[in-house]
Amino acid sequence: TNALRTTADSGQQEVQPPVPLMRSLLSAIVRPYLTKNPTAVAALDLIRKHDGGPVCYDHFAFRTFGVDGCGIDAMSQVFLDLGYKVRDELRFPAKKLRALWFSPPDHLLDMDGSEADGPLPRIFISEIIVNQLSSETQEIIRRYTSKSGSISKHAATASVLNSLTWPTPHLSDYHALAKESEYAAWTLVNGYALNHTTVSVHRLGSLRNIEKLNDFLQENGIKLNSEGGILKVSPDGGLQQSSSVADTVTFTFAGGEVEQVPASYIEFAERLVLPIHSDLDADQIHEWHRRDGFEVGNADKIFESTSSDQTGMRNR
Ligand code: OOG
Ligand code: NI
Numbered sequence: 001t002n003a004l005r006t007t008a009d010s011g012q013q014e015v016q017p018p019v020p021l022m023r024s025l026l027s028a029i030v031r032p033y034l035t036k037n038p039t040a041v042a043a044l045d046l047i048r049k050h051d052g053g054p055v056c057y058d059h060f061a062f063r064t065f066g067v068d069g070c071g072i073d074a075m076s077q078v079f080l081d082l083g084y085k086v087r088d089e090l091r092f093p094a095k096k097l098r099a100l101w102f103s104p105p106d107h108l109l110d111m112d113g114s115e116a117d118g119p120l121p122r123i124f125i126s127e128i129i130v131n132q133l134s135s136e137t138q139e140i141i142r143r144y145t146s147k148s149g150s151i152s153k154h155a156a157t158a159s160v161l162n163s164l165t166w167p168t169p170h171l172s173d174y175h176a177l178a179k180e181s182e183y184a185a186w187t188l189v190n191g192y193a194l195n196h197t198t199v200s201v202h203r204l205g206s207l208r209n210i211e212k213l214n215d216f217l218q219e220n221g222i223k224l225n226s227e228g229g230i231l232k233v234s235p236d237g238g239l240q241q242s243s244s245v246a247d248t249v250t251f252t253f254a255g256g257e258v259e260q261v262p263a264s265y266i267e268f269a270e271r272l273v274l275p276i277h278s279d280l281d282a283d284q285i286h287e288w289h290r291r292d293g294f295e296v297g298n299a300d301k302i303f304e305s306t307s308s309d310q311t312g313m314r315n316r
Contacts, residue, residue, distance in 0.1 A: 032162035053205025056118030066127030068145035099126035238291025
């Protein structure tokens, strides 16, 4: 319901944002992703055609520059205002990245109905820790982020509009960033675009087993990220993930050069029922009985879905 409820400690009234607004925002964020990433569309079409079950999104992921107000907070604000809650931090020291994930207000509540329903997706937002990069790379990034100014507060709007909040990048800057961090180069040209969405494998029909799904996708020509093996499994075994290799798109740089750059990819996640709930019958199992959250070891390899090693694009 959208009823007003009173916040006990502040005495202020807190409005619970309507779920339809959240769903509209999420589908608006997916729209440009679906126009730019044919592999994601092909994978979704294959699943819809062969699976028979609902296709729900486990999470949405974004990348940011952690500087000048352009970082995680720029993208998370709209989700926090919509009632999402911050959960855990993940750190990737070698990549100079950190990430936070956010759970929806009705976290894990199964909603009935069509594939547009199911639980609202988790949100995963990472940022590159700019002050840990070389001074040359920092200078390049700050040249763009400083021009983003207060418009970076509208990161979600930029995502929906498929636009950057900074000036069109120069090709030389893109190449310079790629040498030190492919993540930074990706973020320079893709901004707050949806980096990937993730299919909730355990909610599918006949393909509700990630190894079976991986085989099915590969047999049908979808190239999967092989970094550390196709299947990424958390140490507790409960979170199993795989992802496609990012599509490449043509990008027109500031000097008019047209080059191929990596765009986005699609991920697949199976969350197993927690051992303490192993006695439940299949029809009693809800999302909250399953392994929640993310895993640094898995994520570290999933980040590589946009790397030139995986996409086969030449490093200059
Ligand atoms: C995010 C990679 C990590 C996950 O589910 O652990 C990830 C990225 O490529 O930006 O998606
Ligand atoms: Ni992910």
